[in-house]
Amino acid sequence: MRGAGSRRVGAVAAVVASAVAAVVLALLVTPATPVTAFGQDLRLGAVSPLAVRGWSGPGQADLFGEGPVETALRFDGIVRPRIVWQRFDRDPAAADFVQTSPEAGPSFRTAQLGEMLARGWTTYIVRLTVISALLAAAIRLVLFGAAAVLRVGGTEPVRRRARLGQVGAALGLGAVLAAGSAALTVASARDQLSTVSTLADITGRAPLVPSAAPLPAGHSDVELAVIGDSTAAGVGNRPLADPNEQDTVCGRSRDAYARVLASALQWGTANLACSSATVEAGLLGPQSEGATTAPPQVGVLKSIPRLRTVVVSIGANDVGWADFLRLCFGLERCDDQFSQRLFDSRIDAFRIRYAQLLQQLSSLPTHPRVVVVQYYDPFGDAFDCPALRDPAQPEVPPPGYGFGPDATHDQPAQLARKIEPLRSRLVELNTVLAEGAAAFGFASAAPSFDGHALCADESWVQGMAAQYPFHPNAAGELAIAASVLPVVVAAPEVPR
Secondary structure, rough: OHHHHHHHHHHHHHHHHHHHHHHHHHHHHHHOOEEEEEOOOEEEEEEEEEHOOOEEEEEEEEOOOOEEEEEEEEEEEOOOEEEEEEOOOOOOOHHHHHOOOOOOOHHHHHHHHHHHHHHHHHHHHHHHHHHHHHHHHHHHHHHHHHHHHHHHOOOOOOHHHHHHHHHHHHHHHHHHHHHHHHHHHHHHHHHHHOOOOOOHHHOOOOOOOOOOOOOOOOOOOEEEEEEEOOHOOOOOEOOOOOOHHHHHHHHOOOOHHHHHHHHOOOOOOOEEOOOOEEEEOOOOOOEEEEEEEOOOOHHHHHHOOOOOOEEOOOOOOOOHHHHHHHHHHHOOOOHHHHHHHHHHHHHHHHHHHHHHHHHHHHHHOOOOOOEEEOOOOOOOOOOOOOHOOOOOOOOOOOOOOOOOOOOOOHHHHHHHHHHHHHHHHHHHHHHHHHHHHHHOOOOOEEOOOOOOOOOOOOOOOOOOOOOOOEEEEHOOOOOOOOHHHEEEEEEOOOOO
């Protein structure tokens, strides 16, 4: 009797374990439900159980190939929605949806999206339940096969009826566990998803440009505009001959690549870029520099009546690239987990802001071409030259200070500890920039400074003793223009 009781307990435990394993596996393999609305193709699935923390929390949104980020929506339960929207197809209804102005209510067509997402979530839960049940039965059958081979639990074979009973129990329990796990989420997820009418309902609101900014004098004939940060402004190079107040505070230079493009194309060109600009403070929102406040750069674009092309350099300030340069220069190593997690959190936040920027650019009234400029790698193969020496370096620098070899570390060690982590993060930022541009049908340019890095004989990068180290010098700005020019010329007209 005691042996029979032990076998029954073992059988029950095996059925429960099979069901639990089946639900976890089903969350990983159940295909997402396609949802189509106003010409956009979305998919609705569940957050991986490996990424779930706690009994309630945000879902995930994978927008325009930028990778998963947490949603502004929060859900009860551990089975939470994951919305995947890989490519933005421009049409009037889509522009209505992606708008994030709190003053504008959703149109009838966009209001339907919430209902469709809620319906798609219900369909996904049904799929998840069925697949969990089938997997639980399959796992139990596999365990029976393994037990038969290994003769686990004795030499007498389990009766066929008992086997079928356990397989059936596993199938039923798998379905019950999947449905039970999802039951906590189904109601709240349907309620939350049904309220979605704009992109901001998924990602949270940002200080986006509400209307056009006043057009500066002399910009009525502009066909090409450059927006962005200090790289586009051309900081540290020759100042403009007759700068206005904003030109001065933003550090705009006569060597900036915008002026090179203007000369090559013979187009009216405006350089709206400003040092320290980010997506939120500079491009989509106003930027304050001292007593001067520059209007949102995208707001100015909305006021340019003949705008044909927009070139964008942005992202380095959003992720705090200068912080990581300083960190890696001053410490023994920066290939630690903390630094990487800090970068990951910043680039995750940038993904959403960048997607919102791209949407704003896609809905400009003149429908210009857009070219996103990636960042150059300022590092070459040598790291022991005057350009890489800190003029404020202490007399006795700590071990590992700087990028060159020292008494403690040789050059290969410094490369592994400092330069490769920086290069890896730069590649990640550029990947986000390129993939986001492609998702919106925009072009991208990738300048290369190979052979002209900081320690090269003919460097295109300002050294450590300059006011703006690691920024392009005049030759570097020219090189960026050379990479952008063929892309601008080849970029197709955006459908109007």
